[in-house]
């Protein structure tokens with residue numbers, strides 16, 4: 001048994017009820033500094049890792065985002081000190097791709113990174129580039145900037161609460177020991193008021209046993225972003241669905257999955273700390289909360305369409321000369337509906353200056 005399950009077992013033993021909300025277990029499994037999947041330092045993403053992301057496809061994604069940042073800067077009147085802000089920067093690959101594509105422009109790059117081991121890895125890769133770091137979004141409340149905020153696959157990595165329809169009401173799924181080695185789910189009443197408030201808006205006409213994820217961390221995150229002092233836009237790319245799509249019978253087990261070596265399954269309480277745990281983003285709920293807190297929706301669409309639109313002017317500027325085969329392959333992977341074009345969605349919000 002690896003150490004993370006032992007740590008969880010000790011935590012459960014120290015809890016009067018002997019059980020914990022799944023969100024706390026997921027937090028531990030992903031972010032425990034020594035034994036969490038994302039704890040000790042950035043693992044490889046891509047062919048040699050556990051999963052692919054748009055960033056691991058190649059530098060084209062960063063190039064397209066750099067073009068979009070450039071357009072925003074022009075639309076804002078070319079302000080001095082324009083800054084790209086990235087959160088969830090992992091090993092700094094996207095930052096490197098964006099900065100390389102923006103060579104010659106005097107843009108700054110600010111990474112929001114709470115984990116010191118990640119900051120070190122990012123600093124090593126980005127040595128020589130104009131990069132700064134803050135630990136969290138709260139630091140952005142006092143930094144007025146013109147900025148382009150970007151995150152790729154960030155809210156899918158936030159710990160979520162799990163709720164289950166029991167035929168009469170929504171109940172929360174807790175985790176408790178199952179014998180000496182394993183863990184299991186057990187239902188109970190909601191562990192906090194925020195969760196109770198979210199559950200009130202869920203439908204009651206689903207099949208008994210239907211499971212949904214409630215990403216309270218994502219809602220707090222978008223509120224924090226709305227309260228930061230920068231002005232510009234926010235680009236969020238992730239795999240996700242609209243609210244209604246979560247209620248389909250085909251998704252009755254929820255979207256929470258674990259990933260290891262490109263294999264995916266729903267055994268989310270096994271090999272804790274050794275696998276990535278991830279959920280689909282509820283874009284309807286994310287957009288609703290963003291608008292409620294003063295952000296403005298500019299674009300929301302399938303990734304293939306958003307990136308296709310971003311690439312249009314650049315492809316036209318090539319005046320018919322073909323893309324090199326590597327760039328063509330990357331474009332296909334990012335935009336083709338059967339690859340990443342349909343399962344991933346992009347949301348672009350406008351961030352007005354703080355009142």
Ligand SMILES: C[S@@+](CC[C@H](N)C(=O)[O-])C[C@H]1O[C@@H](n2cnc3c(N)ncnc32)[C@H](O)[C@@H]1O
Pocket residue numbers: 038045053054055056087088089090091112113114151152153154157158
């Ligand atoms: C699925 S990975 C995506 C990595 C990278 N953006 C990419 O697309 O290849 C999620 C990343 O989000 C990071 N992360 C999770 N919560 C974070 C937070 N609150 N602030 C900054 N990064 C966070 C994790 O450490 C991890 O590197």
